[in-house]
Amino acid sequence: MTFTIAINVMPLKDLLDPQGKAVLAGLHNLGLKNTEDVRIGKRITLQIAAASEQEAIAIAKEAAEKLLANQVMEQFEISVIG
Amino acid sequence: MTFTIAINVMPLKDLLDPQGKAVLAGLHNLGLKNTEDVRIGKRITLQIAAASEQEAIAIAKEAAEKLLANQVMEQFEISVIG
Numbered sequence: 001m002t003f004t005i006a007i008n009v010m011p012l013k014d015l016l017d018p019q020g021k022a023v024l025a026g027l028h029n030l031g032l033k034n035t036e037d038v039r040i041g042k043r044i045t046l047q048i049a050a051a052s053e054q055e056a057i058a059i060a061k062e063a064a065e066k067l068l069a070n071q072v073m074e075q076f077e078i079s080v081i082g
Numbered sequence: 083m084t085f086t087i088a089i090n091v092m093p094l095k096d097l098l099d100p101q102g103k104a105v106l107a108g109l110h111n112l113g114l115k116n117t118e119d120v121r122i123g124k125r126i127t128l129q130i131a132a133a134s135e136q137e138a139i140a141i142a143k144e145a146a147e148k149l150l151a152n153q154v155m156e157q158f159e160i161s162v163i164g
Contacts, residue, residue, distance in 0.1 A: 010125065023126070023149065026149055027145055030149060032144060032148075034130050034131045034132055034141055035130055036084065036131055038128055039127045040124060040125075041125045041127075043091075043092065043123045043124060043125040044102075047119040048117055049118055063112075066112055067105065
C-alpha cells in the first residue's frame with residue numbers, strides 16, 4: 001500500500017526566525033496588524049510504499065532524521081494524511 | 083484572544099516540484115527506496131489577535147492570499163492549531 005505522510009519541519013521555539021520576522025513586517029505593512037508573530041518552516045509530503053502505517057511512519061521518521069530536518073535548529077512532526 | 087493558525091502552502095498538483103524531485107533522489111541515495119514521491123512546500127504559523135476563531139481565520143486567509151501564497155503556482159490550506 002502507498003501512504004501519504006506529511007512532515008512539518010519548524011524552527012525550534014528558542015531560535016530566532018528572521019524569515020518569519022520579515023513576513024511579519026510585510027503583513028503589518030499590508031495592514032494586517034493583528035498578526036503578532038510568524039514562524040516559517042517546511043512542509044514535506046511523501047508517498048511511501050509500505051506494508052503498514054507504522055512502517056510508513058518509521059520510514060518518514062528516518063527520512064526526517066537523516067535528510068529533511070536539521071535537529072540542531074529544527075523540530076519535526078509526522079502525520080499520516082492518506 | 084490570540085489564536086495560533088497554521089497555513090500550509092504547497093505547489094499545485096499539476097506543477098513540477100524540482101526541489102521535491104531532488105529530495106526524492108537524495109532519499110533513494112540514502113537507501114530509502116520505498117519513497118515514491120516527494121513534494122515540498124511551506125508551513126507558516128501565525129499568532130493572531132482576534133475576537134473569534136472565525137475572525138482569526140479570515141485574517142490568515144487574507145495574509146495567505148496577499149502575501150504568503152502565489153496562487154498561480156501554489157495552493158494553501160488553513161487550520162487552527164491553538
